[in-house]
Amino acid sequence: MNDFLVHSITAMGTVVTIQVVGHGADEQQRTERAEAVERAIVWFQQIHDSCTRFDPKSELSQLTAQVGKPVPVSPLLYQAVRFALAVAEESGGAFDPTIGHRMEARGFNRNSRSGLVVRTAIPPDRTASYRDVHIDPHRQEITLLRPLVLDLGAVAKGLAIDMAVRELEAFANFGIDAGGDLYLGGRNSEGKPWSVGIRHPRNEEALLATLQVSDSAVCSSGDYERRSPLAPEDHHIMDARSGASATALASVTVMAPSAMVADALATAAFVLGPKEGIALLTQHGVEGLLVTPSLDRFMTPGMRLE
Amino acid sequence: MKPVKHNLVALGSATVLAVYAAGYLRTRSAADRFLADDSERRRAVATTEHAPSPLPAAPMPNDPVAVADSGMSAPPVVAPAEVAPKAKKAARPKAPDSAAAAVAAAEPPAGGNGQAADSAAQAPEKEHGPFKDGSFSGWGTSRHGDIEATVEIRDGRIVSASISQCYTRYSCSWIAALPPQVVARQSANVDYVSGATQSTNAFYYAIVEALAKAK
Numbered sequence: 001m002n003d004f005l006v007h008s009i010t011a012m013g014t015v016v017t018i019q020v021v022g023h024g025a026d027e028q029q030r031t032e033r034a035e036a037v038e039r040a041i042v043w044f045q046q047i048h049d050s051c052t053r054f055d056p057k058s059e060l061s062q063l064t065a066q067v068g069k070p071v072p073v074s075p076l077l078y079q080a081v082r083f084a085l086a087v088a089e090e091s092g093g094a095f096d097p098t099i100g101h102r103m104e105a106r107g108f109n110r111n112s113r114s115g116l117v118v119r120t121a122i123p124p125d126r127t128a129s130y131r132d133v134h135i136d137p138h139r140q141e142i143t144l145l146r147p148l149v150l151d152l153g154a155v156a157k158g159l160a161i162d163m164a165v166r167e168l169e170a171f172a173n174f175g176i177d178a179g180g181d182l183y184l185g186g187r188n189s190e191g192k193p194w195s196v197g198i199r200h201p202r203n204e205e206a207l208l209a210t211l212q213v214s215d216s217a218v219c220s221s222g223d224y225e226r227r228s229p230l231a232p233e234d235h236h237i238m239d240a241r242s243g244a245s246a247t248a249l250a251s252v253t254v255m256a257p258s259a260m261v262a263d264a265l266a267t268a269a270f271v272l273g274p275k276e277g278i279a280l281l282t283q284h285g286v287e288g289l290l291v292t293p294s295l296d297r298f299m300t301p302g303m304r305l306e
Numbered sequence: 307m308k309p310v311k312h313n314l315v316a317l318g319s320a321t322v323l324a325v326y327a328a329g330y331l332r333t334r335s336a337a338d339r340f341l342a343d344d345s346e347r348r349r350a351v352a353t354t355e356h357a358p359s360p361l362p363a364a365p366m367p368n369d370p371v372a373v374a375d376s377g378m379s380a381p382p383v384v385a386p387a388e389v390a391p392k393a394k395k396a397a398r399p400k401a402p403d404s405a406a407a408a409v410a411a412a413e414p415p416a417g418g419n420g421q422a423a424d425s426a427a428q429a430p431e432k433e434h435g436p437f438k439d440g441s442f443s444g445w446g447t448s449r450h451g452d453i454e455a456t457v458e459i460r461d462g463r464i465v466s467a468s469i470s471q472c473y474t475r476y477s478c479s480w481i482a483a484l485p486p487q488v489v490a491r492q493s494a495n496v497d498y499v500s501g502a503t504q505s506t507n508a509f510y511y512a513i514v515e516a517l518a519k520a521k
Contacts, residue, residue: 038337039333046332075324089311196500
């Protein structure tokens with residue numbers, strides 16, 4: 001079947017590719033397909049614009065600028081923060097959206113579009129945690145109890161993928177790739193389940209394993225992803241409890257019904273390490289593959305590799 | 307481990323529904339505006355469509371066009387017209403001193419000379435791959451800085467890919483392994499790769515932009 005559409009854009013500091021299989025039989029179908037892809041892409045842009053900590057004008061940055069008082073926020077930002085706080089709570093703080101300032105301090109501070117460096121003035125001796133963020137579900141307000149910088153990176157991209165899924169699910173067979181965070185709907189253009197390689201954490205040219213995926217998100221967190229420009233031995237996944245890079249694992253891949261869930265739980269499991277990481281994934285009913293720096297593998301019971 | 311207070315999968319579903327319901331209209335109108343503004347240009351430039359066709363030359367997902375390291379062996383990727391990396395370059399801050407060494411250490415691993423040779427492009431033929439022959443360059447960007455990549459197209463297929471300029475803030479050596487993959491992955495046997503890297507994205511996008519010129 002040679003009927004598909006592929007569309008790539010840059011968004012959220014990465015390349016987003018959306019593929020829809022089929023639905024191109026006539027002009028009207030092709031128009032509907034293009035419009036759905038367009039709506040999916042708009043979600044990426046809107047969620048990025050609202051949730052980035054790299055733009056002082058974003059709604060997230062505006063929230064960060066106000067400490068100690070309730071700030072009414074959009075449903076989008078409210079929901080993203082609420083979900084991030086729930087993951088923080090479930091992971092005992094291993095995952096923590098308030099690490100933004102410490103990420104800045106380690107050099108993860110440049111706007112990928114403008115190249116401008118963000119610096120938030122916060123007394124360095126005060127380490128915030130997710131417990132310093134209060135949400136009011138009735139008024140949809142968020143209160144920061146002390147100066148902090150929220151980093152919604154592990155939630156926003158997954159949420160955007162999930163929104164794109166909503167726009168595309170009527171087509172049944174489609175793929176969304178946001179820099180290696182994936183959702184694969186239905187089947188590929190050969191009528192088979194999507195084949196997904198998992199990047200090898202120590203050999204960029206190799207795949208660690210291959211998965212057959214249909215109607216599921218697949219997200220990976222790895223220590224190879226982003227190195228600190230200030231200390232190349234540091235990577236971007238920080239254990240919020242210690243303030244250091246998490247070192248127990250080299251990569252975590254999670255399959256879940258939602259990319260937001262998969263991405264956040266992959267990050268949380270990465271920080272927790274193999275034993276607690278597997279326990280967390282199992283508790284929440286998602287599947288995962290955890291690989292240590294010495295390449296030992298740990299899997300949830302339902303994980304199936306090719 | 308303590309008992310589960312929130313089931314994150316259930317909470318995730320609720321979150322997705324709430325955000326979708328709240329933003330649906332705004333998204334739709336933004337998308338409609340966008341489509342109305344420049345549907346013609348986007349159809350022509352930013353989107354690759356394949357109608358059902360008996361022609362054997364029509365690209366298949368696992369076919370030639372695949373660029374990618376960063377998890378995209380999906381094929382006809384085309385740079386977005388609305389993103390203008392050229393404009394960005396003027397605003398790019400001076401690379402810090404430490405990066406100067408990195409740039410020096412990151413001479414193009416292959417022979418790309420960094421100059422696009424769009425004039426060398428030829429009209430594609432049916433039995434060719436999907437690209438115009440010639441040498442094409444594009445810029446990619448990431449949090450760490452910008453990269454220029456050059457692809458060589460022969461018989462409509464990618465025969466080489468190289469990093470022609472590298473302005474990332476630290477060594478480009480660890481992406482030097484990528485250009486061969488652009489060529490190799492033409493025959494990638496997976497649809498996607500999970501777990502892409504930030505820096506490879508800059509390279510990937512540079513390739514995306516270069517290939518857009520080869521359309």
